[in-house]
Amino acid sequence: MKDILTKAARNDGMTVPDGYFDDFAARMAASLPEMEWEKPQPKVMPRTAWQRVRPYLYLAAMFMGVWCMMKMFDLMRTDSSGLSIDNNPVMTAALNNDHFINEYFINEGDISDYQLMQDLYETGFDPSVCEEELTDEFTDSTVIPENPEFPISDI
Amino acid sequence: MEKDLKPDDSTLVARLRDPSTCRAAFNDLIRLYSEPLYRLIRRTVQLHDDADDVLQNTFLKAWQNIENFRGDAKLSTWLYKIAVNESISYLEREKKRRGISLDDDESQLIALIQADTNIDGDELALKLRNAIATLPEKQRLVFNMRYYDDMKYEQMSEIMGTSVGALKASYHLAVKKIEQFFADSD
Numbered sequence: 500m501k502d503i504l505t506k507a508a509r510n511d512g513m514t515v516p517d518g519y520f521d522d523f524a525a526r527m528a529a530s531l532p533e534m535e536w537e538k539p540q541p542k543v544m545p546r547t548a549w550q551r552v553r554p555y556l557y558l559a560a561m562f563m564g565v566w567c568m569m570k571m572f573d574l575m576r577t578d579s580s581g582l583s584i585d586n587n588p589v590m591t592a593a594l595n596n597d598h599f600i601n602e603y604f605i606n607e608g609d610i611s612d613y614q615l616m617q618d619l620y621e622t623g624f625d626p627s628v629c630e631e632e633l634t635d636e637f638t639d640s641t642v643i644p645e646n647p648e649f650p651i652s653d654i
Numbered sequence: 655m656e657k658d659l660k661p662d663d664s665t666l667v668a669r670l671r672d673p674s675t676c677r678a679a680f681n682d683l684i685r686l687y688s689e690p691l692y693r694l695i696r697r698t699v700q701l702h703d704d705a706d707d708v709l710q711n712t713f714l715k716a717w718q719n720i721e722n723f724r725g726d727a728k729l730s731t732w733l734y735k736i737a738v739n740e741s742i743s744y745l746e747r748e749k750k751r752r753g754i755s756l757d758d759d760e761s762q763l764i765a766l767i768q769a770d771t772n773i774d775g776d777e778l779a780l781k782l783r784n785a786i787a788t789l790p791e792k793q794r795l796v797f798n799m800r801y802y803d804d805m806k807y808e809q810m811s812e813i814m815g816t817s818v819g820a821l822k823a824s825y826h827l828a829v830k831k832i833e834q835f836f837a838d839s840d
Contacts (some may be wrong), residue, residue: 642768
């Protein structure tokens with residue numbers, strides 16, 4: 500058997516017409532349909548450095564614009580209202596008035612009871628009026644504790 | 655000595671991938687591969703006119719799918735695969751058209767061989783073709799690729815999707831059957 504295959508020498512005995520392969524290549528080449536991917540594609544240009552950086556620059560510019568706008572609004576509000584302590588003429592006049600400073604700033608925190616009562620007497624205050632009002636508020640059933648938790652003077 | 659059809663396909667593949675050079679490269683591919691593919695197809699379908707049709711379909715299919723060729727396999731392997739599939743599909747279509755059953759497969763092939771006029775008159779070669787026609791379809795393909803094309807088992811494995819071991823066993827069985835055919839006919 501090995502001899503038969505050796506004798507056959509890989510010859511299949513098949514032949515083709517003369518010039519078949521040259522003719523076939525030409526026929527085949529002519530019959531190939533045009534494919535979609537054969538058509539030239541639009542060239543995609545590589546992105547330049549400016550094109551790559553541009554969106555980030557625009558973003559930064561936008562934030563800068565917003566910041567400037569907020570700063571401008573802040574300045575406009577201070578100038579137009581005139582209500583800031585530094586620029587308020589009413590406050591400036593009050594601070595320059597010694598009587599105002601003495602009456603409302605210096606004595607306000609530590610005014611004594613004596614001075615308060617004195618001021619009240621000077622303005623015509625009658626303490627008996629207060630005592631009557633206080634007596635009327637208590638009824639017979641009201642029991643006043645001997646050692647009240649809060650002295651009457653605090654009421 | 656085992657031969658490799660086209661050992662350096664890299665330049666051709668690069669040209670095939672470029673749309674501007676693809677058509678010219680494919681024409682080169684036709685000139686390079688038309689003969690080996692024709693031989694493979696002819697041994698399967700037997701007649702020249704049938705082989706011509708199948709070869710055209712093979713190249714047409716390759717052209718239509720060339721953009722899907724990723725280059726993972728060799729160009730020759732890819733083309734052989736298409737050719738084998740096209741040949742088998744052609745035989746199946748012919749069987750259906752002529753109403754031939756699987757049992758009559760062998761007699762159909764022998765009839766085709768006898769009807770073939772494009773032969774060189776070599777008696778031994780003709781007898782070997784008849785012996786090959788008695789083989790099952792897959793063994794026939796394996797024997798043809800191994801004996802006539804001297805193809806490596808690894809490449810055959812890629813084309814047919816069968817393990818190298820199974821192909822070796824298949825070839826060995828085919829040789830035994832051909833040997834028996836010759837013994838019986840003497």
